[in-house]
Amino acid sequence: MLRLSKRSVSTFLRSGDRSFRVAAAATSISRSAPSSTTDSRRGESESRWYSSLTNGKCMKNESLPHLNMNTNWFVGYRNESSAAASDSASHAPPPPAERFEYQAEVSRLMDLIVNSLYSNKEVFLRELISNASDALDKLRYLSVTNPELSKDVADLDIRIYADKENGVITLTDSGIGMTRQELVDCLGTIAQSGTAKFLKALKDNKDAGGDNNLIGQFGVGFYSAFLVADRVTVSTKSPKSDKQYVWESEADSSSYTIKEETDPQLIIPRGTRITLHLKRDEKGFADPERIQKLVKNYSQFVSFPIYTWQEKGYTKEVEVDDDPAESKKDDQDDQTERKKKTKKVVERYWDWELTNETQPIWLRNSKEVTTEEYNEFYRKTFNEYLDPLASSHFTTEGEVEFKSILYVPPVSPMGKDDVVNQKTKNIRLYVKRVFISDDFDGELFPRYLSFIKGVVDSHDLPLNVSREILQESRIVRIMKKRLVKKAFDMILGISLSENREDYEKFWDNFGKHLKLGCIEDRENHKRLAPLLRFFSSQSENDMISLDEYVENMKAEQKAIYYIASDSVTSAKNAPFLEKLTEKELEVLYLVEPIDEVAIQSLKSYKDKDFIDISKEDLDLGK
């Protein structure tokens, strides 16, 4: 175990907090990394699937060059930089920093964050850890097809160092890093997904007269660093670039600078180091114990190790100086066999301490996970602020092996009318714990169930699974079947719950999706039909299920009657209705355009045909 005194530790931290030091050869070798035409074409296809990991935002026009790195590229930890590197750095003047203006929306977002999260400043740490974890996910994923990327810096982790004396926090990850262009694209322009949600929550919350803590649960991203810091420095090295760049900005500034990292002491082999120079009133955050508490509180579901720099102690025995009077006596008693006295003391030292639990929640035994933990995982993974309506944690074994946690969200993210455009990032696919993608289009769930959120960790898929493999794989087809079954079980569970409001909420948000399912998924009619809800001539205010309709049928009634209309009021006044209401036959009101097609697709329920009462040849039997 590494044991250093506090003093020696801070010296090595100053020169690159994980003691990432690289020999001079590193720069020159990587600079010559070729990128052939074939390589760039391969890069294109990789980047298409990869876009799922980058939200398609920052990698838009770049393909991933196939690096041909020398195996010596990364020198292991704690190597001193060579003299050559220092020489060149001291002779050549460093290139000047270039200044860039923020996109207008970024300045607005920063204002919003600072003004609405002032009571919840600590979220900055969660946000930076979440970005670091995403960067590690990207690296791990890309390394599957390009192992060179993670060569020599095998450890994928996050390290947080709090310098109490100077009020500085440094967070380092060994993830994918950013090129110069990515710095401009990612930290100078707005992060769409999170921001849109954030702004919406802000509005909803204000409308509801809510408090600001709710918004604190949002993914507000990198800029939350300015809640506590008046200066933020991001030094980052992407394996796609041979240079390391430093982005820097101050709170309340409308611009930022980017320059090349030229200090060999600060060179890192790969990843990103974010330094927060805390505001005068926020220096209390640079307390190792406080950082530890925040990590435990906010980031326990991050699946990479998070180390924090902590003071530790161990007990050892030391010899004590004798009491002079005692020793004189001893001298006289026995000159030869005198035993030295010892006492126990606590030796203090500083070291990295693993601060989070790295076993993903889906690998844990479901009996040991509480509902609150499932809900928290949901909120944190999908950046949601409301709890899910239901969740299901299961393992399948046998022909296909995978573990999964699925959730029914409380509201439709796209708005309840948007049933078709459902290319969401709702399912996170892992293969043996490696995050593969969240960019699906019907491969794991049919379109109409794409509102289901969750994680799926497969044991059978290859790590380098591509979209083509997913689309053709027999394993995926079996997985899809099981996932769909579990999703229906969850929805049925909500419908059977004592709390009727839950299903009303579900139906209000996702009813249209299930009706679309009736049209598109014949195979699952048996599961879909009991979940449908309609108003009827005998229940104009509360929707009923088909089961309730059937139970209420007259003994001699052979069919389920319905009328399609544009509202309950016009259905009530339909001329054909009277004939049936006189006979006390219940009629379903189909008041949405999709209803009639859905019912016609079902054709019957429990052997009773659906019959449109407006048809001329309506036969009510006896």
Ligand SMILES: Nc1ncnc2c1ncn2[C@@H]1O[C@H](COP(=O)(O)OP(=O)(O)OP(=O)(O)O)[C@@H](O)[C@H]1O
């Ligand atoms: N540690 C990091 N390593 C590599 N890239 C990073 C890092 N931190 C941020 N980035 C890049 O900056 C982008 C913007 O980050 P930001 O936190 O503002 O938004 P986001 O993470 O994309 O969205 P959200 O916070 O809503 O999930 C990220 O998408 C990522 O591309």
